[in-house]
Amino acid sequence: ERSATKRSVLSSAKEDTKADGRVRVAVRLRPMLEAEIKAVGDAPPTIEIEPEVKRVLVKRDHWDSDSYQFDMAFPESTSQRRVFEEFCQPVVESCMKGYNGTVMAYGQTGTGKTHTLGNLGLTDPSQRGIVVRSLDHILATAEADQEGKYEVSLSYLQLYMETVLDLLQPDKDGLNITEDPSTGEVLCSGAKVVVISSTADLINLLSVGENNRVVANQKLNATSSRSHSVLLVTIRRLPADTSSMGLTQSVTATRGKLLLVDLAGSERISKSGSEGQMLEEAKFINLSLTALGKCINALSDSTPGHIPYRDSKLTRILKDSFGGSAKTSLIITVSPLKTHLSETASTLAFGQRAIKIENNTRIREEVDLKLLNRRLQAELDNINISYER
Numbered sequence: 110e111r112s113a114t115k116r117s118v119l120s121s122a123k124e125d126t127k128a129d130g131r132v133r134v135a136v137r138l139r140p141m142l143e144a145e146i147k148a149v150g151d152a153p154p155t156i157e158i159e160p161e162v163k164r165v166l167v168k169r170d171h172w173d174s175d176s177y178q179f180d181m182a183f184p185e186s187t188s189q190r191r192v193f194e195e196f197c198q199p200v201v202e203s204c205m206k207g208y209n210g211t212v213m214a215y216g217q218t219g220t221g222k223t224h225t226l227g228n229l230g231l232t233d234p235s236q237r238g239i240v241v242r243s244l245d246h247i248l249a250t251a252e253a254d255q256e257g258k259y260e261v262s263l264s265y266l267q268l269y270m271e272t273v274l275d276l277l278q279p280d281k282d283g284l285n286i287t288e289d290p291s292t293g294e295v296l297c298s299g300a301k302v303v304v305i306s307s308t309a310d311l312i313n314l315l316s317v318g319e320n321n322r323v324v325a326n327q328k329l330n331a332t333s334s335r336s337h338s339v340l341l342v343t344i345r346r347l348p349a350d351t352s353s354m355g356l357t358q359s360v361t362a363t364r365g366k367l368l369l370v371d372l373a374g375s376e377r378i379s380k381s382g383s384e385g386q387m388l389e390e391a392k393f394i395n396l397s398l399t400a401l402g403k404c405i406n407a408l409s410d411s412t413p414g415h416i417p418y419r420d421s422k423l424t425r426i427l428k429d430s431f432g433g434s435a436k437t438s439l440i441i442t443v444s445p446l447k448t449h450l451s452e453t454a455s456t457l458a459f460g461q462r463a464i465k466i467e468n469n470t471r472i473r474e475e476v477d478l479k480l481l482n483r484r485l486q487a488e489l490d491n492i493n494i495s496y497e498r
């Protein structure tokens with residue numbers, strides 16, 4: 110009994126030291142919406158998820174498909190709860206221990222980024238997304254921890270055309286991002302910080318932020334899919350009772366930071382079709398998502414060299430919570446529709462960069478007669494063997 114416990118402690122410690130800076134990537138396929146089911150009829154699916162082997166098949170036609178490998182692959186039937194528990198909870202728990210971490214959603218507009226992250230589940234709690242589940246988990250863990258005293262606080266930011274706006278202070282100008290030179294901590298000076306103590310507090314705050322987002326975007330003549338939203342959660346923990354401790358005893362306080370990021374739509378805007386503001390927005394989105402891709406790519410090297418965090422506001426905000434000792438989970442959302450196939454392929458290729466295996470192995474499902482014959486022969490051989498016995 111005793112040695113079993115010891116072993117499990119050792120193995121989880123090993124798990125921790127193994128935590129490299131690599132970004133974990135999951136893919137989630139959105140189910141078809143009702144109108145889409147009607148339009149598509151019973152055509153065979155274009156995108157297939159193979160959860161056991163963590164693979165996605167993109168079927169160009171019956172014989173020809175591309176395959177992409179991830180850390181996890183969630184089919185369209187996956188519940189919100191499962192996505193949270195399997196993919197995000199480890200990040201949240203690491204933040205409660207005082208590490209930093211990031212969970213973010215990347216994909217074409219309409220593929221389920223906001224559903225996955227930001228669904229408040231007001232009418233149906235089973236549809237609550239990662240944000241509400243993360244905060245619920247943090248608050249419940251804090252409540253149950255007899256030895257710790259917690260403070261959980263939030264800031265809510267929007268990044269639009271390389272400007273950082275505070276969604277909790279809509280009249281404020283763009284914020285500056287700075288870095289504490291001694292600790293490397295990223296600071297958004299002037300951002301409003303609100304302490305919360307219940308899920309109701311969170312939902313109120315997010316609703317206020319969301320309203321401000323709509324108003325701000327109307328003023329900017331923009332839609333929310335053209336900006337990144339960043340919810341910054343800070344978790345401070347102090348030992349519950351410091352008063353009875355002698356002065357010589359050291360008090361260990363921890364502070365972890367969790368960033369929950371709903372990225373701008375990754376779709377390519379055709380240069381010919383768009384002009385003016387649309388084109389400007391597209392340039393900025395492209396700049397920040399390209400910078401993000403470069404950082405993810407650099408972090409996936411076995412010996413990461415220079416990580417180009419400085420290339421965009423987005424990656425500058427992420428810097429202290431992305432890679433290194435920070436756990437990072439990227440969820441890639443894709444559409445099931447054939448008309449989105451080329452966007453889907455480019456989204457998957459983006460996520461694939463974090464995983465150093467052969468990219469895009471093309472599978473041709475041709476019938477291999479020789480292989481078939483060998484299999485048949487093997488089966489016959491087996492039958493013979495059992496007869497002999």
Ligand code: ADP
Binds near residue numbers: 142216219220221442
């Ligand atoms: P995005 O934020 O990527 O633009 P949304 O989250 O707004 O996409 O999703 C687009 C639509 O698809 C919404 O109506 C949303 O409710 C629906 N949807 C997305 N993902 C799912 C899912 N996993 N299950 C059910 N409906 C979903």
Ligand code: MG
Binds near residue numbers: 222223224334
């Ligand atoms: Mg959205």
